[in-house]
Amino acid sequence: MTSARPEDLPPATGTVVVPVPADAAAREVLTARVAALTDVRHAHLVPVVEARATRPGTLDVVLASGEAADVPAVLAVRGRLAPAEAAAVGVNVAQAMAALHAAGLTHGPLEPRDVVLRPGGAPALRPRPGPRPRSGRPPRTCGHSRAWSTVCSGRVRW
Numbered sequence: 502m503t504s505a506r507p508e509d510l511p512p513a514t515g516t517v518v519v520p521v522p523a524d525a526a527a528r529e530v531l532t533a534r535v536a537a538l539t540d541v542r543h544a545h546l547v548p549v550v551e552a553r554a555t556r557p558g559t560l561d562v563v564l565a566s567g568e569a570a571d572v573p574a575v576l577a578v579r580g581r582l583a584p585a586e587a588a589a590v591g592v593n594v595a596q597a598m599a600a601l602h603a604a605g606l607t608h609g610p611l612e613p614r615d616v617v618l619r620p621g622g623a624p625a626l627r628p629r630p631g632p633r634p635r636s637g638r639p640p641r642t643c644g645h646s647r648a649w650s651t652v653c654s655g656r657v658r659w
Contacts, residue, residue: 517562519631521554531632534606535562538628543600545593547617547627562630569617569625576613590616590624597626 519535522528538549548565555561572590576582582590594616601608608615609629617625 515564515566517564517630519560519562521558521560522632527632531560534632535560535630537604537606538562538630541600541604541606541628543597545623545625546597546600547625549628549630552630560630564627567619569619571627572613572616572618575618586622589622590618593624594626601626601628 519531522531535549535552539551542548547567547569550563550565553561553563594611598608598611608626609631615627615629617627619625
């Protein structure tokens, strides 16, 4: 196990290619979601910078580029997070999720690759720009808690 810092690892942000649905209503939902994601700003959410239709049937959603490494890359190099780091990841990801929920958006399933560590160790959530269901009800967060506890399980050095 080494003590590599996130800034020593390759960048984990960039462009997400999202398939554009053939159905007009589904396209409208996708367009509204991407527009809403572009407007959400939070210290622990990787910003959506823009969306471009560069190829037929797809939308390139550009996330802010910056030096960051996703959690699996960090764990591959370091092995585990220290307890304080794991706690910071949990708190900051929860705050980013709350910002999405306040904007009426959901993230979808939470996976380790959705979280990046910036230089200095600040965690950030990478949004998923693809279509997500909007039920008109407040987003459920209990699934996120269970998913994140699974992600963190066994990954913390005690």
